[in-house]
Amino acid sequence: MLKIKVNNSVSDLRNSSSKYIDVEVNCKKSDTVIDFDYKNKFAYKPFINSHDHLISNWFPRSGNHLPYTNSHIWVEENKNSESFLERNKIWENNGDFDLLNENAKLIVKMGMYKNIFSGVHILQDHIKQQKPEYYKMFDIYVIEQFTQCHSIILGNWWGGSTAEEEMKHSKGIIPFIIHLSEGIDNVSKSEFNILLEKDLLRMNTLIIHGICLTKDELSKISEVGASVCWCPSSNMYLIGQTLDVLSALEKGVNICLGTDSTMTGGIHLFDEFKHAKRACNKITGQVLYQMVTKNAEKALFLNDQSILHNQNNLLILEQMHDDIYENLLYQEIDNIDLLIHQSKPIYGNLAYFELFNLNSNDYEIFKIGNKEKFIIGHPQLLNSQIDEILGYHKNFPFLPF
Numbered sequence: 001m002l003k004i005k006v007n008n009s010v011s012d013l014r015n016s017s018s019k020y021i022d023v024e025v026n027c028k029k030s031d032t033v034i035d036f037d038y039k040n041k042f043a044y045k046p047f048i049n050s051h052d053h054l055i056s057n058w059f060p061r062s063g064n065h066l067p068y069t070n071s072h073i074w075v076e077e078n079k080n081s082e083s084f085l086e087r088n089k090i091w092e093n094n095g096d097f098d099l100l101n102e103n104a105k106l107i108v109k110m111g112m113y114k115n116i117f118s119g120v121h122i123l124q125d126h127i128k129q130q131k132p133e134y135y136k137m138f139d140i141y142v143i144e145q146f147t148q149c150h151s152i153i154l155g156n157w158w159g160g161s162t163a164e165e166e167m168k169h170s171k172g173i174i175p176f177i178i179h180l181s182e183g184i185d186n187v188s189k190s191e192f193n194i195l196l197e198k199d200l201l202r203m204n205t206l207i208i209h210g211i212c213l214t215k216d217e218l219s220k221i222s223e224v225g226a227s228v229c230w231c232p233s234s235n236m237y238l239i240g241q242t243l244d245v246l247s248a249l250e251k252g253v254n255i256c257l258g259t260d261s262t263m264t265g266g267i268h269l270f271d272e273f274k275h276a277k278r279a280c281n282k283i284t285g286q287v288l289y290q291m292v293t294k295n296a297e298k299a300l301f302l303n304d305q306s307i308l309h310n311q312n313n314l315l316i317l318e319q320m321h322d323d324i325y326e327n328l329l330y331q332e333i334d335n336i337d338l339l340i341h342q343s344k345p346i347y348g349n350l351a352y353f354e355l356f357n358l359n360s361n362d363y364e365i366f367k368i369g370n371k372e373k374f375i376i377g378h379p380q381l382l383n384s385q386i387d388e389i390l391g392y393h394k395n396f397p398f399l400p401f
């Protein structure tokens with residue numbers, strides 16, 4: 001066990017009596033304390049991506065009739081899109097949505113790397129509940145405790161119980177997650193009332209999108225203490241509009257942030273920060289940081305979990321802006337200096353790899369520009385396995401090689 005001390009961090013990481021934060025690292029080096037000089041780097045809690053579909057992180061984005069008036073039209077059309085059909089060559093869904101299939105694993109692991117390369121260490125994978133082995137195969141924390149429904153109109157076509165049964169199973173102590181109001185037409189506008197009629201707006205409800213939610217509806221969400229996940233890049237691409245995020249914040253709604261999959265969303269969470277700012281110029285870096293940390297912890301019921309202990313998790317980013325929060329809006333994959341999840345270094349500059357004396361069998365080493373990096377696992381090998389099945393090289397924009 002090795003300890004890192006960091007002295008230039010966001011305030012919620014620091015103990016008031018110390019200017020340092022301590023992070024413990026599991027590695028072959030022991031009983032050492034490293035006191036870094038972090039003049040040009042900032043430390044953060046690693047991020048939480050509150051909405052993704054790991055199996056759908058294929059590229060390019062799909063959609064022949066943009067913008068859509070509601071997402072349900074896209075859900076059907078997507079099944080014949082170029083991107084979807086190309087992904088079918090790797091894994092064709094036989095209708096059971098079992099992602100433990102060998103080829104499905106190739107794709108969902110790629111989705112994991114999309115998240116790691118933008119500082120994410122916890123994510124919500126919106127799909128029917130998978131078998132426990134699924135959640136164990138990742139190098140970051142893919143949330144296992146949740147209930148869900150695809151959407152109030154289409155229901156759980158991808159598996160799982162009815163929305164009402166799923167909510168009942170949640171017992172109010174784990175999140176109930178549902179796409180809602182993802183559009184601007186009357187169908188989308190009717191969805192919030194259906195949610196109310198079915199008694200599904202509760203404290204543990206996490207609404208994904210909420211594009212056409214009115215101020216009154218946002219007040220109701222705030223009153224019950226439910227949460228909304230904002231996905232600006234996906235919304236602007238698919239529908240051409242997004243959640244009224246300023247009204248939602250004004251009403252006190254707990255807002256978290258999600259990338260959605262790359263079939264509709266941006267490239268990764270760093271990209272999402274930029275899309276969020278573009279969609280709403282008044283949003284600050286500090287508010288975005290809250291959305292991907294404490295607001296997400298609340299929405300996803302992570303508050304008491306040991307997974308969040310600050311001494312086990314750390315994200316260090318290069319300083320690209322004087323303000324520690326605004327700095328988030330200027331980040332690219334290669335700006336991650338170090339990402340530690342559960343005391344395990346999972347991505348960072350090669351200097352740390354050598355310093356921690358990490359096991360080279362567990363990592364891949366690669367170069368971005370003149371920076372040498374290490375990454376947990378074997379993403380280049382995964383990419384080549386996909387290439388072998390396709391018969392040509394598939395370029396994923398969220399990978400740095």
Ligand SMILES: [Zn+2]
Pocket residue numbers: 051052053126179208260261
């Ligand atoms: Zn989604």
